[in-house]
Amino acid sequence: MTKSDARLARLRAKMDEEGVDLVVLGPGAHLGWLLDVHPHADERPVLAMVTKGHAGFLMPVLEAESAGRQTDLPFYEWSDDEGPKGALDRLLDDFGAGNAGSFVVDETMRADHAALVQDRLLNAKRQFCESTVGALRMRKDADEYAALKRNALQADRAMQAAWAAMKPGMTEEEVAAVARAHFVSEGAKPLFSIVGAGPNGAMPHHHTGTTVLKEGDVVVMDIGGGSEGYSSDITRMAVMGEAPEGFDEVHAIVNRAVEAAIEVARPGVKAHVLDDAARGVIAEAGYGENFLHRLGHGLGTEVHEPPWISASSETVLDEGMVFSIEPGIYLSGRFGLRLEEIVILRADGPEILSELPRDAKRIDV
Amino acid sequence: MTKSDARLARLRAKMDEEGVDLVVLGPGAHLGWLLDVHPHADERPVLAMVTKGHAGFLMPVLEAESAGRQTDLPFYEWSDDEGPKGALDRLLDDFGAGNAGSFVVDETMRADHAALVQDRLLNAKRQFCESTVGALRMRKDADEYAALKRNALQADRAMQAAWAAMKPGMTEEEVAAVARAHFVSEGAKPLFSIVGAGPNGAMPHHHTGTTVLKEGDVVVMDIGGGSEGYSSDITRMAVMGEAPEGFDEVHAIVNRAVEAAIEVARPGVKAHVLDDAARGVIAEAGYGENFLHRLGHGLGTEVHEPPWISASSETVLDEGMVFSIEPGIYLSGRFGLRLEEIVILRADGPEILSELPRDAKRIDV
Numbered sequence: 001m002t003k004s005d006a007r008l009a010r011l012r013a014k015m016d017e018e019g020v021d022l023v024v025l026g027p028g029a030h031l032g033w034l035l036d037v038h039p040h041a042d043e044r045p046v047l048a049m050v051t052k053g054h055a056g057f058l059m060p061v062l063e064a065e066s067a068g069r070q071t072d073l074p075f076y077e078w079s080d081d082e083g084p085k086g087a088l089d090r091l092l093d094d095f096g097a098g099n100a101g102s103f104v105v106d107e108t109m110r111a112d113h114a115a116l117v118q119d120r121l122l123n124a125k126r127q128f129c130e131s132t133v134g135a136l137r138m139r140k141d142a143d144e145y146a147a148l149k150r151n152a153l154q155a156d157r158a159m160q161a162a163w164a165a166m167k168p169g170m171t172e173e174e175v176a177a178v179a180r181a182h183f184v185s186e187g188a189k190p191l192f193s194i195v196g197a198g199p200n201g202a203m204p205h206h207h208t209g210t211t212v213l214k215e216g217d218v219v220v221m222d223i224g225g226g227s228e229g230y231s232s233d234i235t236r237m238a239v240m241g242e243a244p245e246g247f248d249e250v251h252a253i254v255n256r257a258v259e260a261a262i263e264v265a266r267p268g269v270k271a272h273v274l275d276d277a278a279r280g281v282i283a284e285a286g287y288g289e290n291f292l293h294r295l296g297h298g299l300g301t302e303v304h305e306p307p308w309i310s311a312s313s314e315t316v317l318d319e320g321m322v323f324s325i326e327p328g329i330y331l332s333g334r335f336g337l338r339l340e341e342i343v344i345l346r347a348d349g350p351e352i353l354s355e356l357p358r359d360a361k362r363i364d365v
Numbered sequence: 366m367t368k369s370d371a372r373l374a375r376l377r378a379k380m381d382e383e384g385v386d387l388v389v390l391g392p393g394a395h396l397g398w399l400l401d402v403h404p405h406a407d408e409r410p411v412l413a414m415v416t417k418g419h420a421g422f423l424m425p426v427l428e429a430e431s432a433g434r435q436t437d438l439p440f441y442e443w444s445d446d447e448g449p450k451g452a453l454d455r456l457l458d459d460f461g462a463g464n465a466g467s468f469v470v471d472e473t474m475r476a477d478h479a480a481l482v483q484d485r486l487l488n489a490k491r492q493f494c495e496s497t498v499g500a501l502r503m504r505k506d507a508d509e510y511a512a513l514k515r516n517a518l519q520a521d522r523a524m525q526a527a528w529a530a531m532k533p534g535m536t537e538e539e540v541a542a543v544a545r546a547h548f549v550s551e552g553a554k555p556l557f558s559i560v561g562a563g564p565n566g567a568m569p570h571h572h573t574g575t576t577v578l579k580e581g582d583v584v585v586m587d588i589g590g591g592s593e594g595y596s597s598d599i600t601r602m603a604v605m606g607e608a609p610e611g612f613d614e615v616h617a618i619v620n621r622a623v624e625a626a627i628e629v630a631r632p633g634v635k636a637h638v639l640d641d642a643a644r645g646v647i648a649e650a651g652y653g654e655n656f657l658h659r660l661g662h663g664l665g666t667e668v669h670e671p672p673w674i675s676a677s678s679e680t681v682l683d684e685g686m687v688f689s690i691e692p693g694i695y696l697s698g699r700f701g702l703r704l705e706e707i708v709i710l711r712a713d714g715p716e717i718l719s720e721l722p723r724d725a726k727r728i729d730v
Binding site: 105108204290 | 407426470473474476478479480491493497524567571588612659675676
């Protein structure tokens with residue numbers, strides 16, 4: 001049995017459990033994980049459809065030869081002239097899914113592509129992938145762990161390469177470019193590289209730009225790359241010379257928040273318990289208002305994927321889940337401070353993938 | 366009046382015409398065009414909402430400081446803990462849109478983000494952006510034309526740079542890298558670079574890869590870059606030495622198809638008339654089955670945007686519209702041949718933006 005066949009069988013078992021008749025995926029991470037098919041994505045709908053007894057694709061005719069090299073599943077082809085509706089009807093008829101009572105649609109799909117199916121199955125219950133494909137993707141097997149571990153070590157080295165290059169007068173973008181070049185040098189694809197110097201670091205998703213690094217700056221660096229179809233994500237802090245007033249204290253608080261989450265993370269625990277623990281440490285220190293986001297997110301073929309580790313997440317954690325623990329304290333106008341670990345949950349608690357200490361890196365100026 | 370204010374006023378006039386109470390946009394090209402706001406996009410919904418009297422954003426709290434630097438419009442912030450529904454309700458109440466009868470949703474938005482609004486306005490009529498934001502974006506003003514012309518000339522030079530480097534033994538990916546490097550050297554962002562050698566060219570969206578160019582190969586090259594917020598897109602053919610049997614004839618047919626579409630393109634003509642004219646030439650020559658896609662697509666801030674030039678398109682063409690004319694003949698197992706011009710429609714017909722002849726480039730081997 002191929003990996004795709006095995007995953008399809010697991011999906012069908014989940015569909016049974018959840019009472020789902022039809023799963024509809026667009027080009028993207030869910031489909032890549034399930035069938036290892038990566039079709040060209042544009043405004044033309046490409047839909048993978050799975051029922052108990054069938055699996056196949058709604059496929060634009062101009063993509064058929066290229067996509068056909070990636071899968072043996074049947075294609076219901078449509079041309080720009082006809083549009084996709086006729087082919088969709090033929091597919092649903094053949095699959096016996098024209099009167100599906102419950103279907104799942106890929107939440108990342110374009111709204112107009114999802115509407116094609118939704119408008120055709122108006123009386124069916126619509127869900128997104130969380131309890132089917134999403135649930136399956138959360139638990140990583142040994143091969144996936146090995147790939148994620150190799151990715152994590154690449155990110156460690158990219159961080160160190162950027163630190164080695166950093167000096168006053170460089171721009172954020174120049175620092176980010178060093179990290180990206182390091183990923184490329186190891187055959188990985190740079191996926192994102194946030195470098196936030198001084199007050200810019202107080203914006204969690206700061207647009208890395210032309211701000212020049214100067215002595216005394218606190219620098220947040222949040223980088224990730226992709227190789228072997230998996231990804232990395234790490235955040236560490238650097239200080240250009242002497243740390244500003246209050247930095248060491250805030251760093252210690254955020255580090256304790258990481259440790260508090262690690263302490264409570266066990267299989268069977270709900271995800272919000274980790275967020276509660278980390279948030280509790282930060283709130284108790286008086287910075288509750290400055291921790292602007294959830295504690296973490298899953299990581300795998302995507303940089304952000306289930307499980308979500310937030311104050312409202314009821315997801316029960318299980319062995320093999322891989323996710324970030326990344327508390328932060330954002331002091332508008334001053335600096336931001338975030339520390340991020342990627343962990344895999346083992347029977348006795350989280351194993352941290354990175355081998356880089358969480359200490360702030362002191363850059364000589 | 367700023368450009369954004371002017372576009373917002375034009376959108377509201379369109380909403381009046383079309384009887385639309387509410388327009389909902391996600392991060393992407395529609396929003397970038399309308400308000401010049403480019404928020405970080407992830408699984409957290411960011412929605413721009415426009416009514417007759419109001420405009421504002423549903424905004425994740427962690428993006429607020431960063432996005433707030435791009436706009437003065439009000440934010441309805443939500444945290445990972447609360448989720449977006451409460452903030453959405455507050456926004457709809459304030460905007461008087463809780464009982465909207467008709468709304469438009471960005472067709473490129475994630476399905477789960479669109480569902481937030483759709484599930485809240487179950488009895489309202491839902492449309493996508495085609496007749497509102499999409500209709501406005503189709504007609505380019507003089508500044509937009511100037512930016513698109515500069516982009517087109519960059520793409521011409523990137524094509525020539527790739528041709529100058531091409532030789533037997535190079536891979537498709539190496540040729541593509543030359544084109545991308547050229548865009549970068551002019552300060553543009555490489556957006557896509559399809560290089561299809563020999564039989565690979567018969568797949569319109571071939572994944573450029575490790576296939577090695579060899580003597581006698583026909584090479585399709587379809588490249589585009591982005592600068593000044595606009596984009597380019599051009600396809601030309603190259604031949605490695607002597608063209609294979611039948612190539613020159615097929616090239617002449619496709620070139621005649623381009624000319625036939627240009628000949629009929631005038632303001633007031635429906636888009637399908639262009640597709641019909643080009644397809645007619647190809648069908649008459651016996652290759653109707655081998656022209657796998659529509660004739661063209663609009664180009665602007667996006668590489669693919671309205672108007673769509675297809676056999677079923679009823680869009681009435683107008684002065685200032687910018688779109689591709691790109692017929693192709695795909696001969697599976699042999700080669701593919703596509704020629705693509707970007708044109709702006711003037712009162713007396715199309716003006717071609719590229720200054721590169723459509724002749725196949727002969728590469729000395």
